[in-house]
Amino acid sequence: MVSSMNGYDANKDDLQKRLRRIEGQVRGIARMVDEDEYCIDILTQVSAVTKALQAVSLGLMEDHLGHCVVDAARESHEAGDAKVREAADAIARLVRS
Amino acid sequence: MVSSMNGYDANKDDLQKRLRRIEGQVRGIARMVDEDEYCIDILTQVSAVTKALQAVSLGLMEDHLGHCVVDAARESHEAGDAKVREAADAIARLVRS
Amino acid sequence: MVSSMNGYDANKDDLQKRLRRIEGQVRGIARMVDEDEYCIDILTQVSAVTKALQAVSLGLMEDHLGHCVVDAARESHEAGDAKVREAADAIARLVRS
Amino acid sequence: MVSSMNGYDANKDDLQKRLRRIEGQVRGIARMVDEDEYCIDILTQVSAVTKALQAVSLGLMEDHLGHCVVDAARESHEAGDAKVREAADAIARLVRS
Numbered sequence A, B, C, D: 001m002v003s004s005m006n007g008y009d010a011n012k013d014d015l016q017k018r019l020r021r022i023e024g025q026v027r028g029i030a031r032m033v034d035e036d037e038y039c040i041d042i043l044t045q046v047s048a049v050t051k052a053l054q055a056v057s058l059g060l061m062e063d064h065l066g067h068c069v070v071d072a073a074r075e076s077h078e079a080g081d082a083k084v085r086e087a088a089d090a091i092a093r094l095v096r097s
Helices: A009-034 A039-075 A077-096 B009-034 B039-075 B077-096 C009-034 C039-075 C077-096 D009-034 D039-075 D077-096
Strands: none
Touching (some): A009 D009, A039 B039, A039 B077, A077 B039, A077 B077, B039 B077, C039 C077, C039 D039
């Protein structure tokens, strides 16, 4: 698959910015543990990072549906069905994670 | 939208069977509460029903993507975009519930 | 275990009321399927029921921690540890469902 | 609160190791985006990180219940109730994230 076919192409900078922020948040949690901060405060931060990751997933999924799945659906029934199947599996992983 | 356009049409009997089973499971939980069963056993049952409802949602979402969204994508860019937007919002509700 | 030891004893009526409402909501979803309502509207209702079940779980868990776990902790270290272990497993099931 | 009262004290090294691994995984996802990898492969990795963070939360919560909540329950009814209330709120954030 060539890069121009990825659903997230137009949002790549925003995506990288979000991931860098999440990386920093995880580092911040490690620092909280290091400084013996209170369990509940650490849990609150972990929940915030989990939510930020979910927002990344939801954005990626919307881009994927709007580009890869829609393009495949226009190409052929078989291509569309395969992409829908694959997207549905990814949604299931997302819901269960 | 006419009824024949619903993504779940082909799976309607299976869907109704699952929903009746879930309804019975909820009634079973009420009976457990009535009979003063142990909190953890009730919690286990509630988790099982939540999982069953998620399976219903994931099935509905796959049918919806494979029919409503794919059909709209073939119809026009505008129709496809609108359906993708709507599906993405439903996926977000699903992930957050 | 005698009934008076259940964490949810004081909230039994409220719990039963919530479960009856959830049972009615599941029946409502089956009716929506029967009447060929739009996939996304059905998905919205399933998400609402999932949220209502989660609220039931969270209420049960708080009652369980505040009664069964706290009582066991006051009884002995072994009893407390066993109840904490059991509650942690139930929280994991809840988070993953 | 002095550091010796934190529930995670005994697991601090393991916790730090997990957080460093998660930080590396997030950096790996940013690299995947940089190299234009396929949306679904990126989504799979994001789900894996979300699961790893949930495991961190569940471990922290078990430690917190087994130490902070249990200790408070032994100290007084008021202290126990306050800690249970606080833990229940954190569990709710965890379930909803």
